[in-house]
Amino acid sequence: MHSDGRTHAPLGLKIAAGAGLLFMHLPIALIFVYAFTTEDKSYQWPPPGFTIKWLAVTWNRPDVWQALVLSLKTASVSTLIAMVLGTFCAAAVSRSKFFGRETISLLVILPIALPGIITGIALRSAFSLADIPFSIWTIILGHATFCVVVVYNNAVARFRRTSGSLVEASMDLGANSFQTFRHVILPNISTALLAGGMLAFALSFDEVIVTTFTAGQQSTLPIWMLEELVRPRQRPVTNVVAMVVVLVTVFPILAAYYLTRDGDQVAGSGK
Amino acid sequence: MTVSATPSPHLDHANRALAILPGKGGITGRLSDSFWRNPKLLLILFLTPPVLWLGIIYLGSLFALLAQSFFSIDEFSGLVKYELTLKTYGELFRPANLDIIIRTASMAACVTLAAAIVAFPIGYFAARYARGKWKALFYIGVMLPLWSSYLVKVYAWKLILAKEGILTWIFAKLHLTWLLDAWLAIPVIGGYSLSVSYTGTFLVFLYVWLPFMVLPVQAALERVPASYIEASGDLGAKPSQTFRHILFPLALPGIVAGSIFTFSLTLGDYIIPQIIGSSRLFIGQAVYAQQGTAGNIPLAAAFTVVPIVIMGIYLWGAKRMGAFDAL
Numbered sequence: 130m131h132s133d134g135r136t137h138a139p140l141g142l143k144i145a146a147g148a149g150l151l152f153m154h155l156p157i158a159l160i161f162v163y164a165f166t167t168e169d170k171s172y173q174w175p176p177p178g179f180t181i182k183w184l185a186v187t188w189n190r191p192d193v194w195q196a197l198v199l200s201l202k203t204a205s206v207s208t209l210i211a212m213v214l215g216t217f218c219a220a221a222v223s224r225s226k227f228f229g230r231e232t233i234s235l236l237v238i239l240p241i242a243l244p245g246i247i248t249g250i251a252l253r254s255a256f257s258l259a260d261i262p263f264s265i266w267t268i269i270l271g272h273a274t275f276c277v278v279v280v281y282n283n284a285v286a287r288f289r290r291t292s293g294s295l296v297e298a299s300m301d302l303g304a305n306s307f308q309t310f311r312h313v314i315l316p317n318i319s320t321a322l323l324a325g326g327m328l329a330f331a332l333s334f335d336e337v338i339v340t341t342f343t344a345g346q347q348s349t350l351p352i353w354m355l356e357e358l359v360r361p362r363q364r365p366v367t368n369v370v371a372m373v374v375v376l377v378t379v380f381p382i383l384a385a386y387y388l389t390r391d392g393d394q395v396a397g398s399g400k
Numbered sequence: 401m402t403v404s405a406t407p408s409p410h411l412d413h414a415n416r417a418l419a420i421l422p423g424k425g426g427i428t429g430r431l432s433d434s435f436w437r438n439p440k441l442l443l444i445l446f447l448t449p450p451v452l453w454l455g456i457i458y459l460g461s462l463f464a465l466l467a468q469s470f471f472s473i474d475e476f477s478g479l480v481k482y483e484l485t486l487k488t489y490g491e492l493f494r495p496a497n498l499d500i501i502i503r504t505a506s507m508a509a510c511v512t513l514a515a516a517i518v519a520f521p522i523g524y525f526a527a528r529y530a531r532g533k534w535k536a537l538f539y540i541g542v543m544l545p546l547w548s549s550y551l552v553k554v555y556a557w558k559l560i561l562a563k564e565g566i567l568t569w570i571f572a573k574l575h576l577t578w579l580l581d582a583w584l585a586i587p588v589i590g591g592y593s594l595s596v597s598y599t600g601t602f603l604v605f606l607y608v609w610l611p612f613m614v615l616p617v618q619a620a621l622e623r624v625p626a627s628y629i630e631a632s633g634d635l636g637a638k639p640s641q642t643f644r645h646i647l648f649p650l651a652l653p654g655i656v657a658g659s660i661f662t663f664s665l666t667l668g669d670y671i672i673p674q675i676i677g678s679s680r681l682f683i684g685q686a687v688y689a690q691q692g693t694a695g696n697i698p699l700a701a702a703f704t705v706v707p708i709v710i711m712g713i714y715l716w717g718a719k720r721m722g723a724f725d726a727l
Contacts, residue, residue, distance in 0.1 A: 138529040139639075145521035150538070152518070153545040153610060156556035159566065163559055172562035174569045214450040221446035225439060233447070236454050243711075244668015246684050247465075247704045248458070250691055254468065254701075255461035274458050277450065305432030306442075328547065335549040338671065354551045358558065358675050371552045382547045386540060 157375060164372040169365045183365040193370060196353040203265060203349060204333040207272035211329045212322060214273070215280025223288035240275040248275065249342030256343070263345025271343040272336060276329035283325030283389065284318060291317045324388040327381035335378055350374060469701035480698060488698040492706065497686070501706055504683040507598075508666035511605040512659045515613040518606070519658065520651070523618035528626065542618075546611035554675055557604045561595040561676060568593075591678060601677035608672065609665050613658035620654025621647075656718045663714060667707040683707060 138146075164183065166176035187193055218237055222230055240248055252271050261267060295317070299309040337351035344352055350370065357367040435442045471480050472487040491497060526538040545553070560567050571580045584590040584597065591597030624647065632642040670684025681689070683703055690700035 138525055142521055142525055142529075146525035149518050149522040149610075149614075150541045152607070153541065156553065156560060156607065157545065157548060159559055160552060160556050171564050172559045173564045174559075174566040210453075214453055217446045218450040221443050225443055227443060233451065236459070237450070240454070240458055242664065244664060244684070244704075244707055246668045246670055246687055247462070247708070250687060250700060250704060251461035251465040252457075253691070254697060255457075255464050258464060270457055274454065277454070300436065305429055306435045307428055307432060331547050335551070337551055338669075351549070351551050354555065355671065358551070358555060367555070371549075371555050374549045374552050378548050379544065382544060383540070386543060390536075 160368065160371045160375060164368040166365070166368070169363075172364070183369050187366050187369040187373075190366060192348075193350075193353065193366065196348050196350045197373075199265065199268075199347060200334055200350040203268050203272055204330050206265075206269050207276050207333045208326050208329045210269070210273040211276035211280050211333075212326050215277045215325060215329075216284050216318075216322060218277065219281050219284035219288055223285055224293070237278050237281050241278045245275075245336075245338035246342075249339040252339070253342040263343070263347065265347070267343045267345070268340055268347070268349065271339045272333040275336075275339065276333055279329045279332060280322065280325035283321045283328070287318045287321035320388040324385035327385040327388075331378045331381045331385075335374065465701050465704065468697050469705055471698045473696050473698055478695065488702045489705075491699055492702055497703075500681050500683055500686050503680065504667055505710065507602065507605065507682070508663045510602060511609060511666050512613075512662045514602070514606050515610050515662045516617070516655050516659065518610060519613040519617045520655075522614050523621050523651075523654070524647070526614075527618050527621035527624075528629075542611050542614045546615070550608065551671075553608050554604060554672055557600070557607060557676060558595060561593070561600045561603070563593040563595070565595075595676050596678055598678060601673050604672050604676050605666050605669070609662040612661035612665065613655070616657035617651060617654040620651045620657070624650045653721060656721050660711075660715065660718055664707065664711050667710060 162176065163172075165179045165181060166173075167178035167180045168176055215237075218233065221227075222233055248271065252267075252274075255261075256263070256267055291314070295313055296309055299313045300306075304312065335351060337349075337355055340349055340352055341355070348356070351374075354367065354370060354374070357363070357370075361367065468480070469488055470484050470486070471482055472485045473479070474481050492501070522538070522542070526535065526542075530538050559565055562568075568577075568580065571577050580594075583599070584593070589598045589602075591599075594600045594603075628646055628650075629642055632646045633639075637645070668684055670682065670688050673682040674685055683706060687700045687703045690696045690703060
């Protein structure tokens with residue numbers, strides 16, 4: 130019977146799907162093993178022994194801390210800017226139809242649809258034309274630009290499911306626009322915004338292609354890693370930093386998933 | 401539900417007058433009233449900041465860059481000559497530069513094809529068989545690698561592909577070292593070790609962009625009714641025939657949507673081929689080298705136009721195939 134194929138997948142498909150998932154995860158898992166290897170000259174496998182001394186070594190490295198702090202600062206500010214701009218844009222696009230609406234969506238998506246190197250080199254040449262010196266703000270300028278789309282996508286999806294009649298009901302009951310925003314719209318979209326913000330944070334924290342063009346001599350954590358990749362100097366420290374980067378980005382991603390998972394149960398979505 | 405527009409006959413005159421609320425006092429109240437009376441005001445207020453930001457910072461720099469591709473560089477002084485010319489675009493067709501473009505485009509095509517093949521079973525299983533907990537697991541299983549750090553992923557592959565790394569070890573344990581050596585001895589795709597060969601570059605590209613293919617393929621397959629597949633089987637089709645005539649055509653928009661990402665991202669990447677691969681350049685590296693050490697911004701700008709044009713043609717074709725409905 131073919132109908133029971135619904136619960137029992139063919140063995141070949143199971144193997145192919147499982148192997149595909151393993152292919153996506155094993156390399157990242159490998160980082161965790163290498164962070165504790167005793168071997169510090171090459172990428173030798175299997176590791177000759179395990180130690181936690183590299184954690185301490187990394188902890189005492191001022192350059193790693195500086196890079197981490199710069200990355201966190203950049204990601205926080207960029208996320209805030211992206212959340213404001215993305216929400217505004219989503220609110221405008223979803224609450225009314227107007228001339229150029231499609232163009233606005235395209236404009237928001239473009240920075241992430243075009244290869245990052247184009248955004249990067251365009252910003253760099255603009256900075257040099259306008260004589261803007263490199264600073265944390267030049268990095269943020271680039272990051273916020275491509276983070277807008279993440280917040281926008283999340284917010285637009287939620288706005289679409291939030292019924293317009295809720296806003297009208299609130300107004301009918303005598304609330305003004307600000308009260309409606311505070312008590313009706315914000316509670317409805319907050320989890321989507323938070324999820325968008327988390328993803329934007331992960332995206333910015335990890336970004337390297339645009340950053341290489343907008344950072345000048347500063348080094349964010351990904352730039353620090355890139356330098357180590359191109360000219361390896363301290364492999365064990367790089368291993369530990371890679372593990373920390375995985376941990377720092379995994380939590381916002383999981384949080385964003387749990388925040389939007391039950392997104393279908395938004396008030397008024399039945400309408 | 402629709403509400404009748406005609407007033408109820410029971411509503412007397414006085415009540416109807418009460419139904420219209422007096423204007424609200426205070427600045428916020430008046431502001432709020434004007435938003436309600438004039439929705440365009442609110443719209444403009446919402447749109448101005450993002451449009452200004454993206455329009456000035458992003459589009460402004462993008463156009464400034466593209467404009468520079470119509471200038472050229474003086475061969476003797478090495479300075480940019482600010483007069484309009486197509487000479488820089490002509491340089492793209494020099495054999496060395498044409499090689500770079502063809503190399504990058506063929507790599508992007510190979511990566512896209514392989515990603516579609518690997519992604520299909522994952523997407524199909526997740527869409528048709530995975531339920532409840534397994535469905536969530538598959539979703540997270542694709543989202544985590546998609547969002548986790550790009551550099552860490554590349555770094556992980558540097559560990560895997562190194563001469564003394566885990567892959568060589570696995571081949572040795574399986575007594576297949578001869579196979580690896582034979583593969584590395586193949587002229588174009590081989591090399592001294594996997595980490596300095598095109599095979600390595602290809603594997604890393606495939607790995608890094610694979611989740612971008614799985615998600616749209618899965619979305620497209622979610623929309624294939626199970627009854628179609630059952631009907632095809634009932635009508636006597638072998639699984640391979642069902643795949644060829646039912647599943648594949650219906651999944652194609654999803655594959656095309658995914659291929660937009662894999663293709664575009666491979667075209668523009670300059671870090672992966674720099675870290676893992678031979679020393680021969682890809683478009684991204686050429687752009688980086690031209691704008692940095694060579695100081696030839698016009699040629700770098702012209703090079704960035706190549707992926708834009710290729711993607712433009714690609715998107716136009718994809719749109720005709722209905723790929724955007726699967727995003």
